[in-house]
Amino acid sequence: VDIGASTITRLPFATLxxxxxxxxxxxxxxxxxxxxxxxxxxxxxxxxxxxxxxQILLRPQTVEEVSLILRHCHLRGLAxxxxxxxxxxxxxGVPIFDEVIVSMALMNHIIDFDDWQGVLVxxxxxxxxxxxxxxxxxxxxxPLDLGSKGSCQIGGVVSTNAGxxxxxxxxxxxxxxxGLQAVLADGQVLDLMTQLRKDNTGYDLKQLMIGSEGTxxxxxxxxxxxxxxxxxxxxxxxxCTGFPGVLATLCAARSRLGERLSAIEFxxxxxxxxxxxxxxxxxxxxxxxxxxVVVEMVDSDSHEDNEKISAxxxxxxxxxxxxxxxxxxxxxxxxxxxxYRERIPEAILRDGHVIKYDICVSxxxxxxxxxxxxxxxxxxxxxxxxxxxxxxxxxxxxxxxTTPDPTLHSDxxxxxxxxxxxxxxxxxxxxxxxxxxxxxxxxxxxxxAIALMRxxxxxxxxxxILNPYKVLPSEL
Ligand code: 2HG
Ligand code: ZN
Numbered sequence: 001v002d003i004g005a006s007t008i009t010r011l012p013f014a015t016l017x018x019x020x021x022x023x024x025x026x027x028x029x030x031x032x033x034x035x036x037x038x039x040x041x042x043x044x045x046x047x048x049x050x051x052x053x054x055q056i057l058l059r060p061q062t063v064e065e066v067s068l069i070l071r072h073c074h075l076r077g078l079a080x081x082x083x084x085x086x087x088x089x090x091x092x093g094v095p096i097f098d099e100v101i102v103s104m105a106l107m108n109h110i111i112d113f114d115d116w117q118g119v120l121v122x123x124x125x126x127x128x129x130x131x132x133x134x135x136x137x138x139x140x141x142x143p144l145d146l147g148s149k150g151s152c153q154i155g156g157v158v159s160t161n162a163g164x165x166x167x168x169x170x171x172x173x174x175x176x177x178x179g180l181q182a183v184l185a186d187g188q189v190l191d192l193m194t195q196l197r198k199d200n201t202g203y204d205l206k207q208l209m210i211g212s213e214g215t216x217x218x219x220x221x222x223x224x225x226x227x228x229x230x231x232x233x234x235x236x237x238x239x240c241t242g243f244p245g246v247l248a249t250l251c252a253a254r255s256r257l258g259e260r261l262s263a264i265e266f267x268x269x270x271x272x273x274x275x276x277x278x279x280x281x282x283x284x285x286x287x288x289x290x291x292x293v294v295v296e297m298v299d300s301d302s303h304e305d306n307e308k309i310s311a312x313x314x315x316x317x318x319x320x321x322x323x324x325x326x327x328x329x330x331x332x333x334x335x336x337x338x339x340y341r342e343r344i345p346e347a348i349l350r351d352g353h354v355i356k357y358d359i360c361v362s363x364x365x366x367x368x369x370x371x372x373x374x375x376x377x378x379x380x381x382x383x384x385x386x387x388x389x390x391x392x393x394x395x396x397x398x399x400x401x402t403t404p405d406p407t408l409h410s411d412x413x414x415x416x417x418x419x420x421x422x423x424x425x426x427x428x429x430x431x432x433x434x435x436x437x438x439x440x441x442x443x444x445x446x447x448x449a450i451a452l453m454r455x456x457x458x459x460x461x462x463x464x465i466l467n468p469y470k471v472l473p474s475e476l
Pocket of ligand 2: 163164388389396430
């Protein structure tokens with residue numbers, strides 16, 4: 001555990017009293033939990049970087065209950081942490097001290113689906129994968145796909161503005177969330193549940209909630225635009241001899257596949273090696289290459305699909321951008337090949353103590369920092385791994401160590417964040433800041449911008465009870 005009560009100063013919130021517990025137990029019979037087992041798992045994040053000390057977890061079933069919880073906490077000065085599927089990578093969804101955990105897990109109902117427009121209305125606790133299955137039966141897709149789809153919740157995903165694998169095709173959640181409902185710090189319910197595609201009446205308040213990681217309100221329901229489901233999906237798994245080949249493959253995919261391009265991901269040899277050794281997956285192509293690219297394309301006609309992907313494959317091979325590869329045109333094989341990319345984080349987690357960076361820079365330079373880090377820290381690092389969302393310029397630079405090393409961690413931060421700031425990049429492209437990266441905000445945002453964020457936060461949550469110690473740096 002890197003972060004916890006011993007590394008941060010607790011802010012002067014009230015502490016949970018027996019009267020508070022009695023209030024919650026009366027409001028939420030059998031759903032105000034104080035069992036040590038439940039709390040043990042709710043207090044720690046998936047990566048086990050953050051350890052909280054919360055003594056109570058609440059499981060509201062309705063927005064009215066969330067509102068009453070927040071009203072009580074606001075009046076009492078008790079801090080809260082909204083919690084979704086706990087799949088975040090920056091510790092945004094777990095408490096640091098004794099914050100009251102408000103779990104959204106039981107608010108998991110689909111409220112409405114408009115077949116004609118493809119608009120889904122659902123509660124925040126719905127699991128992403130269940131929503132995918134629900135809309136796919138109706139000929140639509142969720143405009144977002146993440147490796148953690150089996151446990152992440154839509155409310156958490158919206159609150160972090162998570163990116164994922166379909167970003168290149170459908171854009172960010174900001175453009176696909178049509179409306180939402182959120183409970184504000186004092187318990188007021190803010191209803192922004194429009195289903196309209198266009199609405200320029202005043203400030204777009206829902207955008208404030210999207211990506212604010214539960215620091216401005218608790219998202220309770222979401223209205224999501226779901227595009228039509230493609231008929232055919234095919235995939236090319238390609239090996240490249242250098243990063244220039246990776247970039248040329250991206251250009252070829254863009255021009256050759258155009259709007260059919262639905263995902264384009266890359267990873268280096270080091271990632272492929274860990275997927276093979278730690279997860280036992282056999283490589284889909286026999287040779288070993290410094291880089292691999294996964295290109296997915298979709299179409300409304302499956303026959304056409306096969307021809308397009310083959311033509312693309314032949315072209316990149318002929319041009320010498322790609323040295324070898326394989327194509328999948330059946331759903332089963334497409335899924336198998338995706339696993340080599342999707343399971344990289346899981347493989348890295350088995351390699352030791354992991355430090356994660358999630359950077360966005362110009363695509364042509366996105367691998368430079370991996371090489372530079374490898375050269376500079378070679379003798380202090382076990383493995384340096386580069387992979388990510390090629391089409392979006394979003395690099396996941398992961399570092400594995402044999403044992404945690406705080407000095408090295410801080411040297412790495414200086415080097416990698418410094419490089420990113422120099423190139424006007426983002427130090428958190430899609431994972432958010434949470435508690436782990438809040439002090440890095442200054443590398444990507446000006447002090448004026450941060451000061452305005454603070455004023456907004458103070459205005460919307462004057463007592464600072466909503467997910468404290470997250471997003472904004474501590475005021476020293
Ligand atoms: C992915 O793209 C996720 O696989 C996780 O964003 C990245 O663990 C990571 O660094
Ligand atoms: Zn990612």
